[in-house]
Each structure stands twice: as structure tokens, then as C-alpha cells.
Amino acid sequence: xxxxxxxxxxxxxxxxxxxxxxxxxxxxxxxxxxxxxxxxxxxxxxxxxxxxxxxxxxxxxxxxxxxxxxxxxxxxxxxxxxxxxxxxx
Amino acid sequence: xxxxxxxxxxxxxxxxxxxxxxxxxxxxxxxxxxxxxxxxxxxxxxxxxxxxxxxxxxxxxxxxxxxxxxxxxxxxxxxxxxxxxxxxxxxxxxxxxxxxxxxxxxxxxxxxxxxxxxxxxxxxxxxxxxxxxxxxxxxxxxxxxxxxxxxxxxxxxxxxxxxxxxxxxxxxxxxxxxxxxxxxxxxxxxxxxxxxxxxxxxxxxxxxxxxxxxxxxxxxxxxxxxxxxxxxxxxxxxxxxxxxxxxxxxxxxxxxxxxxxxxxxxxxxxxxxxxxxxxxxxxxxxxxxxxxxxxxxxxxxxxxxxxxxxxxxxxxxxxxxxxxxxxxxxxxxxxxxxxxxxxxxxxxxxxxxxxxxxxxxxxxxxxxxxxxxxxxxxxxxxxxxxxxxxxxxxxxxxxxxxxxxxxxxxxxxxxxxxxxxxxxxxxxxxxxxxxxxxxxxxxxxxxxxxxxxxxxxxxxxxxxxxxxxxxxxxxxxxxxxxxxxxxxxxxxxxxxxxxxxxxxxxxxxx
Numbered sequence: 001x002x003x004x005x006x007x008x009x010x011x012x013x014x015x016x017x018x019x020x021x022x023x024x025x026x027x028x029x030x031x032x033x034x035x036x037x038x039x040x041x042x043x044x045x046x047x048x049x050x051x052x053x054x055x056x057x058x059x060x061x062x063x064x065x066x067x068x069x070x071x072x073x074x075x076x077x078x079x080x081x082x083x084x085x086x087x088x089x
Numbered sequence: 090x091x092x093x094x095x096x097x098x099x100x101x102x103x104x105x106x107x108x109x110x111x112x113x114x115x116x117x118x119x120x121x122x123x124x125x126x127x128x129x130x131x132x133x134x135x136x137x138x139x140x141x142x143x144x145x146x147x148x149x150x151x152x153x154x155x156x157x158x159x160x161x162x163x164x165x166x167x168x169x170x171x172x173x174x175x176x177x178x179x180x181x182x183x184x185x186x187x188x189x190x191x192x193x194x195x196x197x198x199x200x201x202x203x204x205x206x207x208x209x210x211x212x213x214x215x216x217x218x219x220x221x222x223x224x225x226x227x228x229x230x231x232x233x234x235x236x237x238x239x240x241x242x243x244x245x246x247x248x249x250x251x252x253x254x255x256x257x258x259x260x261x262x263x264x265x266x267x268x269x270x271x272x273x274x275x276x277x278x279x280x281x282x283x284x285x286x287x288x289x290x291x292x293x294x295x296x297x298x299x300x301x302x303x304x305x306x307x308x309x310x311x312x313x314x315x316x317x318x319x320x321x322x323x324x325x326x327x328x329x330x331x332x333x334x335x336x337x338x339x340x341x342x343x344x345x346x347x348x349x350x351x352x353x354x355x356x357x358x359x360x361x362x363x364x365x366x367x368x369x370x371x372x373x374x375x376x377x378x379x380x381x382x383x384x385x386x387x388x389x390x391x392x393x394x395x396x397x398x399x400x401x402x403x404x405x406x407x408x409x410x411x412x413x414x415x416x417x418x419x420x421x422x423x424x425x426x427x428x429x430x431x432x433x434x435x436x437x438x439x440x441x442x443x444x445x446x447x448x449x450x451x452x453x454x455x456x457x458x459x460x461x462x463x464x465x466x467x468x469x470x471x472x473x474x475x476x477x478x479x480x481x482x483x484x485x486x487x488x489x490x491x492x493x494x495x496x497x498x499x500x501x502x503x504x505x506x507x508x509x510x511x512x513x514x515x516x517x518x519x520x521x522x523x524x525x526x527x528x529x530x531x532x533x534x535x536x537x538x539x540x541x542x543x544x545x546x547x548x549x550x551x552x553x554x555x556x557x558x559x560x561x562x563x564x565x566x567x568x569x570x571x572x573x574x575x576x577x578x579x580x581x582x583x584x585x586x587x588x589x590x591x592x593x594x595x596x597x598x599x
Contacts, residue, residue, distance in 0.1 A: 006162075009107065010160040017112075024119065081546055082523045083527055
């Protein structure tokens with residue numbers, strides 16, 4: 001009985017952990033219209049985060065104007081390789 | 090006081106264990122739920138690329154097993170040692186990335202990805218300290234001798250450091266020298282796109298001379314167009330041949346300063362004219378038929394033809410000042426199936442080093458040849474197709490015909506200063522399918538160092554895909570639909586160009 005009792009806390013923690021992972025994953029994938037756009041910094045070649053939110057639904061290409069250059073935006077997951085589009089609304 | 094301290098510390102072990110359980114379960118599940126993405130990111134990591142396929146499941150399994158060990162009192166200490174080991178490995182991994190790599194996306198899963206590298210280091214470090222304290226306390230309770238504890242702690246730390254550094258070093262070797270088909274897109278090789286609309290999609294690159302890009306046109310075969318490298322002005326000139334009473338089928342123009350060459354291998358003729366002048370005179374007539382030609386210099390040419398005796402493709406050389414003018418080298422192209430389709434490929438020339446190369450279209454092989462048509466070396470592209478997958482049927486009239494659509498490996502290529510840019514048709518391991526729908530993938534190899542250098546994307550524009558490339562010291566020019574597009578090479582690419590002998594004598598090979 002005591003043994004069983006001592007398992008309640010770890011079980012709860014595991015549930016919390018798995019639940020949280022599921023929640024962040026769902027949040028990441030479900031909202032096609034709120035993908036953070038990343039751009040290629042032309043001086044360093046790095047894939048950097050932009051303040052623009054884009055969509056994965058194909059349409060016009062998502063861009064961001066940093067004041068001097070207009071950058072095409074990408075999904076960061078794959079190293080600035082998958083293009084993002086302007087949100088439809 | 091001491092008792093109070095001990096009492097406080099006694100909570101430390103279960104608290105630490107449960108924090109670790111939470112962390113590992115969360116991180117493990119996050120990775121598992123987004124497994125494809127996790128492996129893609131690992132493959133791009135400069136440390137573990139080659140081992141992405143192994144490291145991914147091992148890390149996830151370790152996280153789950155350690156969580157289990159940490160739950161039960163009996164196995165908790167083992168779990169703590171394991172967690173300590175894994176956390177140290179993660180921390181060293183981050184440290185190496187921060188110091189030896191430009192940029193790598195975090196592959197830790199979930200919200201931990203949102204931390205920046207410094208925050209990540211602090212996060213990991215506090216977990217390492219927690220584990221250390223918990224281990225020290227548990228061992229003290231068990232009255233383990235001090236030096237034994239010290240030994241038991243330093244062993245996993247050293248082991249973790251050894252494993253991560255070892256994986257890093259061997260992964261580098263595998264990716265560069267014996268790549269198992271994992272592409273690296275790490276550094277962005279191209280910058281600042283600029284385009285000029287040429288008005289038609291029938292152009293091809295004829296060459297480069299005097300700071301001008303020369304273009305031929307398939308539909309207007311005798312029009313030579315030149316564009317300056319800043320893509321601002323376009324000039325067209327009509328070429329005139331001294332003998333036009335021939336049934337031309339595919340006229341091509343090639344530039345090798347100070348001359349331009351006009352040829353049509355279906356008719357054995359080559360014309361030559363001075364750039365700036367529109368007149369071209371016949372310099373070779375009825376010497377040889379050919380399907381591809383590369384100008385070596387004003388009187389020497391390398392070509393690919395179909396041999397009448399062996400009925401297969403053969404490379405040859407035409408020298409206008411030698412007798413006989415034509416020499417064929419039967420040993421270069423290796424027949425695998427029929428000798429016609431399976432040996433198909435592209436003959437290239439590196440005008441900076443005078444080397445020639447033949448890139449097979451249906452297998453992962455590149456022949457580097459000198460201008461006397463002697464084989465210098467055989468290289469392999471990173472894909473695994475070493476044997477052409479072409480099904481050929483011999484028709485009753487002796488002709489060969491393709492049975493099934495063949496598996497094409499290499500599409501368009503260009504060789505410049507010992508760097509080969511090769512558009513590949515095969516998707517590597519752990520790559521994004523989406524990116525393949527949006528872009529052409531170009532792999533870079535150094536023929537001098539015999540290494541794979543990395544890959545980059547050339548994006549399609551709508552329906553238009555890249556059809557040809559031309560490399561110069563600073564730029565990559567690409568034809569895409571009716572546009573000519575210029576990209577600037579990143580320093581990481583141009584650093585691989587073979588420099589002149591005087592500038593860098595160490596690199597010279599000859």
C-alpha cells in the first residue's frame with residue numbers, strides 16, 4: 001500500500017510532462033496562421049527570427065521589411081528552407 | 090544546525106529526481122511527437138549529422154529509461170548518475186556548438202527550444218549542479234568513501250565528454266569524406282538575389298569573358314546575347330558563318346576568350362570567331378561527329394561521341410594541329426548496362442584549371458580528366474546510386490530504347506576553380522520534403538580535396554525551375570524560366586575556390 005502511495009507523485013509528474021509536451025506540440029502545429037517567420041541574414045548567412053507572423057497555407061510569399069531590405073520568410077525548423085506565406089485574413 | 094541542514098538536504102534527492110522526471114518525460118515526448126523534425130535538425134547539426142539516425146532514438150530511449158530509474162527508491166541513485174551523465178553530454182554538445190559552429194537549431198523539443206543558447210547553458214548547468222548535489226547527499230547517506238564518490242562522479246563526466254567529442258570528430262570525417270547521403274545546409278551559401286528578365290526561356294549559358302556573361306538561344310541559334318555581371322545591360326549580336334548551306338540541327342555557341350565557337354555535332358563542323366566581331370570561320374569540317382563539346386583552347390577540343398565500333402558513348406579529343414586530329418579514349422566511360430544510356434552524362438570544363446570532368450547522369454560518379462584525356466581521379470557524389478538504374482531494350486533495328494523511366498541522379502552541373510556545383514535529383518536522409526517541392530538542391534564538392542562541402546537551395550519561381558548554372562569568382566548565375574538570376578557566394582563557398590599558384594602555392598596540385 002505504501003509502495004503504491006509513493007507512486008502517485010511520479011505518476012502525476014509523468015502525466016503532467018506528457019500532457020505539456022502534447023499541448024506544446026498541438027499548439028505548434030495546429031495554428032497554421034501563426035508561424036513565426038525566419039529570414040536569412042545576408043551578412044552572416046544565419047537563419048534569424050523576424051517579428052512577422054506567417055502562414056503555412058500557400059498563397060503570397062510572406063515577407064518582412066527591415067527598413068533597408070525586404071526579406072523572404074521561412075519556417076525555422078528546417079534551417080530557413082521551407083517558405084512561408086502571407087496569412088489569408 | 091547540522092541536523093536542520095541534513096533535513097533540508099534530504100528533500101533534495103526526491104525533488105531533484107522528480108524535476109528530472111518532469112524534464113525527461115516532457116523533452117522525450119516532445120521529440121517523439123515531432124520525430125521527423127527532430128531527426129532533420131540533428132542531421133543539420135555540425136556535430137552529429139552522420140549519426141542522426143542512431144542518436145535520435147537513443148537519446149529518447151535514455152530519457153524514458155532514466156525517468157523510470159528515478160521513480161523507484163532502489164534505482165534512484167543509478168538514475169541520478171545517468172541523468173548527470175546525459176545532462177553533461179547535452180551541455181558539452183551546446184558548448185561545442187556555441188564555439189565551433191555558426192548556427193544550429195536546437196533539437197531539444199517543446200518550449201525548451203525557445204531558450205537562447207546562454208539561457209540554455211544556464212538551464213542545463215543548474216540541472217547538472219542539482220544532480221551533483223543529490224548524488225553527493227545520497228552517497229553520504231550510504232557512507233561511501235569520499236574518493237570513491239569523486240571517482241564515480243568524474244567517470245560519467247569524462248565519459249560524456251569523450252562520447253560527444255568523439256561523435257563530433259568522426260561525424261565530421263564521415264560527412265566530408267564518406268558521406269552516407271546526409272546533406273548539410275548549415276551555412277547559407279548564397280545571398281542577395283538579383284534577377285533580370287531576358288524575355289524568353291530559351292537561353293543557355295555560352296560562357297563568360299571580359300566581365301560579360303554570354304548567352305546563346307536555342308530558338309535563335311545565331312544570336313549571341315551578353316549581359317554584364319551587374320545584370321543591368323543586355324546586348325545582342327547576330328553572328329555570321331562563312332558556310333551556312335548545311336542542314337543544321339542543333340547549333341550551339343561556346344565562349345572561351347578571346348574567341349567564340351559555333352558548332353553542331355550532328356554536322357561535323359566547328360566555327361571560330363573573335364569576340365566583338367560577328368564573323369565566324371570554319372576551323373574544323375568533317376573531322377568528327379559529336380554530341381557534346383568543350384573548348385580546351387583555340388585549336389583543341391574535348392568531345393563526347395558515339396563510337397561506331399562499340400556502339401557506346403566515348404570521350405575524345407580533337408586537335409587541329411595534330412595528325413591524326415581525332416583521338417578516342419575508350420577506357421574513360423565505363424559501360425554498366427548498354428553503354429549508351431547508362432553512360433550518359435555531362436562533359437564539363439573548369440576554365441580556371443584546364444581540367445575536364447564527366448558527370449554521369451544515372452550513377453553517383455564523376456570522372457576528373459586532364460586535357461590530354463587522362464583520368465586524374467574518380468569521385469563520388471553523396472547519394473548511393475553507384476550502379477545506373479536504367480532499363481534498356483535493344484530494338485530489332487539495332488537501336489537502343491529506354492524501357493522504364495530511369496532514375497536520374499545528377500541533373501545540371503558546373504565546375505569552377507575545383508568546386509563542383511551539382512544539382513541532384515535524389516532526396517537525402519532526414520530532409521524536408523516540402524523544401525524539395527520549392528527548390529532545386531545543389532551539392533558542392535571540392536575536386537581538389539575530394540570532399541563534400543555542403544548544399545544549398547535554388548528556389549523555383551512559380552512553375553519556373555532552375556535550368557542552368559554558371560559560376561564566377563563572386564557570383565552564381567542561374568537561368569530560371571525567362572530570368573537570369575544572380576546570387577552572391579558566401580565567403581564559406583569562395584574559400585574553397587582554388588586560388589592561383591602564386592597566391593597560395595600550398596594548394597596547387599600539379
